[in-house]
Amino acid sequence: MIEMKNIRKVYKMGKVSLEALKDISINIETGEFVSIMGPSGSGKSTLMNIIGCLDTPTEGSYSLEKRNVAGLSFDQLSTIRNQKVGFVFQNFNLLPYATAYENIELPMLFNGKPAKKRRQRVLELLEMIGLVDWKHHRPTELSGGQQQRVAIARALANDPLLILADEPTGNIDSKTGLEIMDLFVKLQQQGRTILIVTHDTNIAAYSQRTINLFDGRII
Amino acid sequence: MRAQLFNLFAREFRKRKKKTALITFAITWGTLSILLLMSFGRGLGNSFRISFKGLGDNLIMIYRGQTSKDYQGLPKGRRIRIYPGDIALLSTLIPEIELISPESHDYFTITGGDRETNRNVCGVGPSFQVMRSMIAESGGRFINEEDERSARRIAFIGWNMAKNLFDKDNPVGRTIIINRVPFTVIGVMKKKLQSSAYQGFDADHAYIPHATFSRIHTQLYIDRIHIQPKRPEDNQLVERRIRQILGRKYRFDPEDDYALGIWNTIEQAEVAGKVFIGIEIFLAMIGGLTLLIGAVGVTNLMYALVKERTREIGIKMALGAKRRHIILQFLLETVFIFSKGTFWGAAIAYAIVRLTRLVPISYEITGIQTYLLRPIFSLDILILFLVILGTLVFFSGIFPAVRASRLNPIEALRYE
Numbered sequence: 001m002i003e004m005k006n007i008r009k010v011y012k013m014g015k016v017s018l019e020a021l022k023d024i025s026i027n028i029e030t031g032e033f034v035s036i037m038g039p040s041g042s043g044k045s046t047l048m049n050i051i052g053c054l055d056t057p058t059e060g061s062y063s064l065e066k067r068n069v070a071g072l073s074f075d076q077l078s079t080i081r082n083q084k085v086g087f088v089f090q091n092f093n094l095l096p097y098a099t100a101y102e103n104i105e106l107p108m109l110f111n112g113k114p115a116k117k118r119r120q121r122v123l124e125l126l127e128m129i130g131l132v133d134w135k136h137h138r139p140t141e142l143s144g145g146q147q148q149r150v151a152i153a154r155a156l157a158n159d160p161l162l163i164l165a166d167e168p169t170g171n172i173d174s175k176t177g178l179e180i181m182d183l184f185v186k187l188q189q190q191g192r193t194i195l196i197v198t199h200d201t202n203i204a205a206y207s208q209r210t211i212n213l214f215d216g217r218i219i
Numbered sequence: 220m221r222a223q224l225f226n227l228f229a230r231e232f233r234k235r236k237k238k239t240a241l242i243t244f245a246i247t248w249g250t251l252s253i254l255l256l257m258s259f260g261r262g263l264g265n266s267f268r269i270s271f272k273g274l275g276d277n278l279i280m281i282y283r284g285q286t287s288k289d290y291q292g293l294p295k296g297r298r299i300r301i302y303p304g305d306i307a308l309l310s311t312l313i314p315e316i317e318l319i320s321p322e323s324h325d326y327f328t329i330t331g332g333d334r335e336t337n338r339n340v341c342g343v344g345p346s347f348q349v350m351r352s353m354i355a356e357s358g359g360r361f362i363n364e365e366d367e368r369s370a371r372r373i374a375f376i377g378w379n380m381a382k383n384l385f386d387k388d389n390p391v392g393r394t395i396i397i398n399r400v401p402f403t404v405i406g407v408m409k410k411k412l413q414s415s416a417y418q419g420f421d422a423d424h425a426y427i428p429h430a431t432f433s434r435i436h437t438q439l440y441i442d443r444i445h446i447q448p449k450r451p452e453d454n455q456l457v458e459r460r461i462r463q464i465l466g467r468k469y470r471f472d473p474e475d476d477y478a479l480g481i482w483n484t485i486e487q488a489e490v491a492g493k494v495f496i497g498i499e500i501f502l503a504m505i506g507g508l509t510l511l512i513g514a515v516g517v518t519n520l521m522y523a524l525v526k527e528r529t530r531e532i533g534i535k536m537a538l539g540a541k542r543r544h545i546i547l548q549f550l551l552e553t554v555f556i557f558s559k560g561t562f563w564g565a566a567i568a569y570a571i572v573r574l575t576r577l578v579p580i581s582y583e584i585t586g587i588q589t590y591l592l593r594p595i596f597s598l599d600i601l602i603l604f605l606v607i608l609g610t611l612v613f614f615s616g617i618f619p620a621v622r623a624s625r626l627n628p629i630e631a632l633r634y635e
Contacts, residue, residue, distance in 0.1 A: 075541040082539020093534045097234045110539040
C-alpha cells in the first residue's frame, strides 16, 4: 500500500531551513491499522501530509498503491487524494454552511459521480454513522462526535482504501472518542488501511503497529 | 465542468449575499453613471444637429459685404450687393449647386383675423422649402414654382405668427393683409427645433414668393442667396467658386473675405459635430473611470473573499478539488456580481432615458432643456460599454481567483 524510501522534507523559511523529516523509510501493507506517535514538532503531521499527497517530499521515493507520486502535478495529486485517500482531521474541517448530507457528498462532486449514485452513497454512509435523521443539519447544529462521524463518512465517500486521521479524537470527549475509534476498527475490518496520528497511548492501543517519531526520525 | 459543482458554487455564493450587496450596488452605480453620461451626451449632440438643421440642411448663405482691399484700381470700402441676375449666373457656372433661392425681406404691418402685428416678411423661392426645412402642417403647403412664376399673392406663415393672428383657428385659406395688399394663407410651418437664426426665428416670419415680394417692395437688390451643394463635402469648393464668379462680376478680390458675406453652415456643422464627438468621448471617459473604481472595489472584495475562505479552499483541495475548480468558482462569482450590477444599472439607465424622453419640450428656443431632455440610449453605446466592462471583469476577477488556486493546501487548512 505505502512504500517510502529515504524520505526527507526540508522547509525553507527565508534563510533558515528546517528539516522536518530525516531519512524516513516505511512500508505499510493494505489492511493494516498503524498509529504514528511522537511529541509535537517531531514531524508526524508532515509525514501524514506526504502520505496523503497534500505535500511532496524534498528527497526520497514514495509509492502509493504501487504508483510513484514523485513529479505529479497538483491536479494529478488532487485526483489521487480524491480517489485513494480519505482525510479525517482533528478539527473536523466540515464546510460550515453545508449540511451533513452536502458535506458527505462533496468529494463526489469533484469526480462527477452521477447524481443517483451520489445520493445512494450518501444515504448509505449516513446510515453507517447513524445520522440519517441529522442529514439536513449544519455542522454548528451537531455535537463534536457527530461532526467527526460526518467527517469520517465524507472520507469514505469515494470508497478509498486508505484513511488518514490526524488526532481524530483530540477535540471530543473520551467517551465519544471511543465510539469514533470503534468506527475506525470497523473500517479496518472492511479491509481498509488506517493510519492515525495521535499522542494518546489509549488511542494507539487500537493499532497493530506504532511508528514512533522523534525529531524527524523513526525511533 | 459539472452541473453539481455549479450548485455548490451557487450555494456558497448565497452565503455571502450581504457582503456582495454593497459592491453590486457600486457596479450598478458605475453602470448607471456611464450609460447616462453617454446617453445624455449623445442626445445633446443629436438635438444640436437637429436644431442646426432647423435653420437649414447643408446650407451656404451669401449676403452683401464691403471690400477691405484695393482691387484693380478700385478703393477699399466699396459696398458689394447681390442682384436677382446672380442666381442664374451662379447656378449656370457652378454645376455642384443642387438648389438655389433668393431671399429678400422687410418688416411690414400684417393684419389677419382681428389682429395686427409687425413682422418680418420674406420673399423666397420654392427651393427654400427643402433648404430651410419649411415643412407645412397637414392641410397646407409651401410656395411652389407656379406661385413664383405668376407672382401669386399667397403666404406661408410660421406657427408663432399663426398663433398670434388666428389663435387656435386654422389660418389656411384665410386672408392676411401685408403692406395693404391681401394675401391668402396657404400653409403653416410645422414646429421644428432651430438653434441658429438671423432676424428672428422662422416661427415668427411670413414667407411669400420672391416675385410677389418684388412687387410690394421697391428694393432692386436681394438680401441673400441660399445655396445647397449636391454633395456637402463640396462646400469649400462652392464657396470658392462663388467668390471668384461674383468677384469678377462686381470687381472685388476673391481673397477678400469681407467683400461678400458667406455663411457656410456645412463647415460650421462639421466643426460642431467634432466638438460633440469630443464631448461624448470625454463623458465616456468620466463614466469609464467611475466604472474602474467599481472594478477596483470588486477586486478588493474578491481578495477579501478568497482570504476569508482560505480554509474552505484548503478543505476542498484536500478532498480533491483541482485548480480549475477553484479558479472557476471565483471567476464565476466575479462575473455574477458584475452581471447583476450591470443588469440593474443598464435597466435603470434605460428607464431614466425613456422617461426623460416622455417629457414634452417646447419648440421655442427657451433654453437648455430642449437639448437635455432627449437622451439617446443606443446600441453602440451599450456595446462599447460591455467591451469595457468585459475587460474590467476579466482583470478584477482573474487575479484573486488565481491567487486562490495557488494556495498551499496545508497552509490553507491551518488558516484560522
